[in-house]
Amino acid sequence: MDFTLSPRLEDLRQRVSAFVADEVLPLEADSASYDDHENIRPDLLQELQAKVKQAGLWAPQMSRARGGLGCSVAEMAVLYETMGRSIFGPVCFNAAAPDDGNMMVLEKVGTDAQKQRWLQPIVDGEVRSAFAMTEPSPGAGSDPSLMRTTAEKRGDHWVVHGRKWFITGAGVAEHFILIARTSDDTRKGLSAFMFERDRPGWEIVRRIPIMGPEEHGGHCELAFDGLEIPDENRLLNVGDGLKVTQIRLGTARLTHCMRWLGMAKRALEIARDYAGERESFGEKLADHEGVQWLLGEAAMEVEVGRLLTMKAALALDAGSFARKEVSMAKIQVAETLHKAVDTALQICGARGYSKDTPLEWMYRYARQARLVDGASEVHKMVLARHLMQEGQDFWGWRSG
Template identity: 40%
Template sequence: MPVQFDVDPAVARLAQTTAEFVREVVVPAERECGGSVHDAPASLRDALHKGAREAGVFAPHVPRRWGGHGLDLRGQAVVFEAAGYSLLGPLALNCAAPDEGNMHLLEKVATEEQKERYLRPLAAGEYRSCFAMTEPAPGAGADPRSLRTTATRVPGGWRIDGRKWFITGADGAAFGIVMARTSGSPGDPGGATMFLVDAGTPGMRVVRTIETLDEGFFGGHCEIVFEECLVGDDQVLGTVDQGFAGAQVRLGPARMTHCMRWLGAARRAQDIALERAASRTAFGSVLGDLGMVQQMLADSEIDIEASRALILRTAWELDTGSAATQLTSVSKTFVAEAVNRVVDRAVQICGALGISAADAPLARLFRDVRPFRIYDGPSETHRFAIARRALKPHRQPRPEAAVDS
């Protein structure tokens, strides 16, 4: 089957409208708050949502049944890149992490009752949510099998006990999708279950918002404690003991949508660098006439185009039913590092302007893209998995040990 990279004309128009909305409405709002939305008022989010609805670009990823445009991943790739041009663009379109990934997971895994209770208001922008899997060491992190939070059977439901941290958007979230161990021990490959836990449930507490390098996620990154937190059987998401498998429904596409959004940030950094290189005079010529600057600009163009091609190829694989496990790891690793290189080069080209947070957005872009090499699996973990999969068909069976007769 040939790989299809064509962009439907309707999707192209939606992407163009998104790009215009982001430049005219969202970028000014980003300037006003300095790109920091960890503690931003809900009124900012509400105003951006209102603007996106009026522009006709709200919820591009959400199935039409729930009020969105119903784009597949290839369509999302084009529109999400346009949204990611501003740190607040995905927030405005209601396609920011973690809500976007949670919508996808709920649409695929939740019961009809759970969809009405959680997905419908989330898709409409009435709720925010979080996905609570990561734990302080030695708990679940890059290796989710280290999961230590437990869910124990009690009459009518489950009791959750444990601690989570770096849970994006937890402050102010209406509910969380919480991963807890329902069987086995830390290190076992199975035994996890996902639970839908409403904010305000006794025993669930957000104990702090963690100060981090990046500030572009609404609700910040939080630490949550669960102490005898009781939930009903109707709040199990998916199948008991199959939580890791269920989470894969979310993780592969969510890695790609992260790539799409961050590619928009890289494109913005490159545009700033190009404008600076074409106008700043030094040593008797504009910067863009200097060979070293030309090389940096060219390398960034290569990184952007290669990233876009990888995203589209992987999106096509996912759209056509493939798990695309290897490609999602390859794409996530390459794009995360390429985006960092593009933004870093832009800072270097712009010099003092590049590190001035008040005069250009590059400093805040730099802060926000650096953690991307860690989020959704650090590059090193993905490289380990990529190599292991590549080696698997080439491994020779080990010879049987000699046995004395």
């Protein structure tokens, strides 16, 4: 693997890095920059997004024809990590979940008319979006075969009944992608649809309170009681809902890893600076062997996560679904994020536990990483299945 960045990508990386340092990071230290849910205040976000567009750094995952940067997945890994240095960073560049994953799947599977109506407004930053799949027990979570929300065909419309929850961004979303059951077929029983916020027949039951700071629009519980969706708003064919989900989640899981790596590096940056200046028992914290072990191990785990993320990104760019590569990256980076932030908080002591640094924000945020888009245990099951099927080929080299 050649990790040399092209001149264009290195230029973009430096420009993104400078923007984050100059325009975004200073806002984190001001309590007035936050909304009621501990994310960046919407009016500030709009100002920063306008500056990002003016700087030519908007939507790296989208084609240039759509107003993006036209980056490959591997190039996205470099830029997303750089944006992730700030807790506010990714959303400023229109590179945050769930819009990020929704844009990518609509670009891949939508018709031209669907892309113009549903995708382009998200790319342009005119609307936010959500992906409605997860359900309360006994409905679908990591196992989509348990889907209980139904869509029944009536003429040229589909009528939806059911319930979803922990739908990220639903509180502010205007465009929704919905996965619902359309038959009892075990493989082709799910279908994907799009609907707009103002359609009758559904409601947001509540914005679910969570331990950590929230994404814009929160994590909501939705109820569907006769929502009608025109058949023209169906993605792909009837029965292709699982396919749509797999296409979306592969790259979306990896973009989580990219952003989390930036956050993990930032946490260690804060710890490094503190350890280099704080004295204890006659020497700097950084000179204590125990602190060195903590920093060194966490730094190594971050680098392992970067390597696995880039390997998965290159596999996706080569046309693979990269299921085991993405699962390995997801496990490693999710666990590493929590470890890096915990290490930084431990080194910074009471200062890290306070709101004088963003570490306590990161700590609460990081715990969800081992749950979202598939718990670590589910991804380990994926890896075990690949190992049982592939044997020694599990570790095979990809040849040209």
